[in-house]
Amino acid sequence: xxxxxxxxxxxxxxxxxxxxxxxxxxxxxxxxxxxxxxxxxxxxxxxxxxxxxxxxxxxxxxxxxxxxxxxxxxxxxxxxxxxxxxxxxxxxxxxxxxxxxxxxxxxxxxxxxxxxxxxxxxxxxxxxxxxxxxxxxxxxxxxxxxxxxxxxxxxxxxxxxxxxxxxxxxxxxxxxxxxxxxxxxxxxxxxxxxxxxxxxxxxxxxxxxxxxxxxxxxxxxxxxxxxxxxxxxxxxxxxxxxxxxxxxxxxxxxxxxxxxxxxxxxxxxxxxxxxxxxxxxxxxxxxxxxxxxxxxxxxxxxxxxxxxxxxxxxxxxxxxxxxxxxxxxxxxxxxxxxxxxxxxxxxxxxxxxxxxxxxxxxxxxxxxxxxxxxxxxxxxxxxxxxxxxxxxxxxxxxxxxxxxxxxxxxxxxxxxxxxxxxxxxxxxxxxxxxxxxxxxxxxxxxxxxxxxxxxxxxxxxxxxxxxxxxxxxxxxxxxxxxxxxxxxxxxxxxxxxxxxxxxxxxxxxxxxxxxxxxxxxxxxxxxxxxxxxxxxxxxxxxxxxxxxxxxxxxxxxxxxxxxxxxxxxxxxxxxxxxxxxxxxxxxxxxxxxxxxxxxxxxxxxxxxxxxxxxxxxxxxxxxxxxxxxxxxxxxxxxxxxxxxxxxxxxxxxxxxxxxxxxxxxxxxxxxxxxxxxxxxxxxxxxxxxxxxxxxxxxxxxxxxxxxxxxxxxxxxxxxxxxxxxxxxxxxxxxxxxxxxxxxxxxxxxxxxxx
Numbered sequence: 001x002x003x004x005x006x007x008x009x010x011x012x013x014x015x016x017x018x019x020x021x022x023x024x025x026x027x028x029x030x031x032x033x034x035x036x037x038x039x040x041x042x043x044x045x046x047x048x049x050x051x052x053x054x055x056x057x058x059x060x061x062x063x064x065x066x067x068x069x070x071x072x073x074x075x076x077x078x079x080x081x082x083x084x085x086x087x088x089x090x091x092x093x094x095x096x097x098x099x100x101x102x103x104x105x106x107x108x109x110x111x112x113x114x115x116x117x118x119x120x121x122x123x124x125x126x127x128x129x130x131x132x133x134x135x136x137x138x139x140x141x142x143x144x145x146x147x148x149x150x151x152x153x154x155x156x157x158x159x160x161x162x163x164x165x166x167x168x169x170x171x172x173x174x175x176x177x178x179x180x181x182x183x184x185x186x187x188x189x190x191x192x193x194x195x196x197x198x199x200x201x202x203x204x205x206x207x208x209x210x211x212x213x214x215x216x217x218x219x220x221x222x223x224x225x226x227x228x229x230x231x232x233x234x235x236x237x238x239x240x241x242x243x244x245x246x247x248x249x250x251x252x253x254x255x256x257x258x259x260x261x262x263x264x265x266x267x268x269x270x271x272x273x274x275x276x277x278x279x280x281x282x283x284x285x286x287x288x289x290x291x292x293x294x295x296x297x298x299x300x301x302x303x304x305x306x307x308x309x310x311x312x313x314x315x316x317x318x319x320x321x322x323x324x325x326x327x328x329x330x331x332x333x334x335x336x337x338x339x340x341x342x343x344x345x346x347x348x349x350x351x352x353x354x355x356x357x358x359x360x361x362x363x364x365x366x367x368x369x370x371x372x373x374x375x376x377x378x379x380x381x382x383x384x385x386x387x388x389x390x391x392x393x394x395x396x397x398x399x400x401x402x403x404x405x406x407x408x409x410x411x412x413x414x415x416x417x418x419x420x421x422x423x424x425x426x427x428x429x430x431x432x433x434x435x436x437x438x439x440x441x442x443x444x445x446x447x448x449x450x451x452x453x454x455x456x457x458x459x460x461x462x463x464x465x466x467x468x469x470x471x472x473x474x475x476x477x478x479x480x481x482x483x484x485x486x487x488x489x490x491x492x493x494x495x496x497x498x499x500x501x502x503x504x505x506x507x508x509x510x511x512x513x514x515x516x517x518x519x520x521x522x523x524x525x526x527x528x529x530x531x532x533x534x535x536x537x538x539x540x541x542x543x544x545x546x547x548x549x550x551x552x553x554x555x556x557x558x559x560x561x562x563x564x565x566x567x568x569x570x571x572x573x574x575x576x577x578x579x580x581x582x583x584x585x586x587x588x589x590x591x592x593x594x595x596x597x598x599x600x601x602x603x604x605x606x607x608x609x610x611x612x613x614x615x616x617x618x619x620x621x622x623x624x625x626x627x628x629x630x631x632x633x634x635x636x637x638x639x640x641x642x643x644x645x646x647x648x649x650x651x652x653x654x655x656x657x658x659x660x661x662x663x664x665x666x667x668x669x670x671x672x673x674x675x676x677x678x679x680x681x682x683x684x685x686x687x688x689x690x691x692x693x694x695x696x697x698x699x700x701x702x703x704x705x706x707x708x709x710x711x712x713x714x715x716x717x718x719x720x721x722x723x724x725x726x727x728x729x730x731x732x733x734x735x736x737x738x739x740x741x742x743x744x745x746x747x748x749x750x751x752x753x754x
Contacts, residue, residue, distance in 0.1 A: 061147070075714070085671075090678070104644065105558075110130045153437075157513050176193055177754070185216065201239055205236045225259045277627075304324060318365050334351070348393045353388050381413075385410065399455040403455070430496050432494050436491075480524070532562060534558065537556040563682075663704055664703050
């Protein structure tokens with residue numbers, strides 16, 4: 001009752017505010033347009049969020065869509081950079097990996113057995129490993145950020161939403177582009193592409209990218225961290241050899257060679273509710289640099305093959321088959337020196353993964369404009385991650401050159417699903433929809449962990465008693481794990497279009513993220529269960545004032561069961577953390593988007609999210625409180641905020657074009673993002689939180705009246721605000737660890753189009 005009361009209040013206030021704002025803005029815009037005599041209107045964006053082409057404003061999904069122009073002007077070059085322009089997304093980087101949160105739903109398990117909670121796909125191919133989201137995006141047609149569970153059409157691991165990255169496909173027109181960007185931190189970025197229509201039935205597109213900048217963090221004695229050195233190339237061919245057939249094939253290869261993200265270590269926080277201890281101050285002042293004690297580096301190569309074939313059939317049916325194969329090699333070295341590094345021997349934590357991933361999907365669908373639209377399909381996913389090696393290598397002291405612990409695993413994951421969704425127009429204005437998906441998942445791991453008894457300080461006379469065998473004497477622990485899950489997810493909805501420019505919708509969606517298993521190498525694997533989400537959402541999408549004002553609003557109420565969280569547990573081993581189902585949560589809020597063309601040269605946009613995401617039940621063991629009484633080591637989670645779930649997030653921008661000045665047009669834009677305080681862990685420790693912050697960006701674009709080029713100067717985070725990308729109480733390395741988002745950057749980009 002309390003929850004729905006708040007939702008009703010939010011809806012009333014938002015609706016009243018929107019009505020007043022629309023009326024007031026409408027009068028101003030009409031007056032301005034009458035004076036100028038100009039015809040203006042917002043661009044219509046076509047999306048494939050429901051796996052068919054449809055206007056974004058007529059798709060009953062809360063979403064943010066970024067066009068190719070948006071992506072270029074905002075420098076959205078990877079998933080992480082989306083956070084600057086989309087307030088609904090939070091991305092946490094974590095020592096070579098990362099996870100995405102939408103509406104407070106995320107996955108913090110970045111191990112080889114973990115799965116994302118937000119489905120990220122590139123041209124329909126799902127990205128499963130967390131380190132892959134740093135791959136550069138270029139020559140992109142649009143990015144679709146779908147909010148809320150997408151379990152029917154996108155399946156498992158889309159409990160919080162989906163991010164679809166769609167590249168520019170070959171077309172039947174000759175053309176191309178090239179861009180050069182230079183800036184501080186020795187930034188030098190090159191990008192280009194060319195489209196070649198070889199015949200009436202064959203088209204080719206070739207594009208490539210090189211991105212480089214020095215590290216943002218000064219690490220004396222070592223290469224600077226948070227740098228970038230990425231290169232990529234893509235070849236595509238499209239062909240239409242006979243009537244109603246479309247074929248497409250793409251191959252892309254990426255290479256990353258850099259230090260990558262890295263944390264600063266400080267004293268481990270040991271305080272909590274009712275527990276006296278240490279609560280360190282968050283070291284925002286160290287964002288510019290800090291000492292490390294062992295080298296950090298990242299190396300990744302990736303080759304992706306994609307294909308898609310569609311054939312029109314009798315009765316306006318379409319059969320579509322898409323698939324792909326992806327091979328990745330990722331090597332990562334992390335400073336694993338125990339805190340404080342000044343008094344402990346240096347060590348590196350080395351990781352190597354080699355996932356080979358296969359995606360296949362086949363769909364049969366009716367005509368998109370039919371009164372009864374339906375689609376049915378089958379999906380297959382397979383990933384073999386082998387060999388997978390990691391371990392803590394001593395870089396100094398008496399055991400230099402030896403591993404304390406090593407892991408040698410192979411992980412095999414398979415997911416299969418069948419799905420169907422249909423919508424039926426009862427009238428021209430009213431439509432009902434429903435969908436169902438059944439998914440089966442199987443994940444298994446083989447291999448062993450090896451604890452070096454000598455490095456661990458075990459006296460030789462205890463070797464036999466403790467099971468130290470081999471050379472060097474080691475305790476061998478099988479890492480075998482095996483888990484099978486299956487779930488039914490579904491969708492029901494209703495759409496009402498009272499006018500051609502207004503959509504009102506209501507829907508109920510469910511989502512599911514598969515379970516997994518734990519092992520830190522000191523005990524057998526222990527399973528954890530899947531997460532499930534049930535979401536009710538109502539929303540409206542509108543265009544007013546002859547397409548000069550876009551006003552979208554959505555209200556959502558989600559029930560989150562079985563939250564998978566990192567916590568301390570003696571089930572795994574003596575003093576280790578792992579992923580377990582911590583409890584249930586209530587997750588509700590409101591999202592609004594307004595875009596206003598005040599006149600032909602002036603645009604204002606604002607996108608905001610209000611979120612209430614808290615645990616309603618559950619307990620978890622806090623490893624940082626191991627010295628506290630047992631009763632205080634397992635606090636109740638009821639009332640705690642979910643990680644990565646700020647109460648308020650908003651992004652706003654104002655853009656104005658000055659016409660015919662110095663032989664061209666000048667477009668100035670200023671924009672900013674605000675987020676309230678949020679936490680990085682389920683225990684809501686103040687020393688693992690990000691305080692409320694605001695970031696500001698500005699740019700100036702020059703487009704000559706003659707010629708096919710433009711130049712843009714920009715500054716991002718112009719106040720040079722230090723913002724955390726992660727904060728963790730790491731009880732393995734006995735330290736609080738912090739990572740930072742990019743500092744102030746500036747530069748100039750020159751682009752040519754032909």
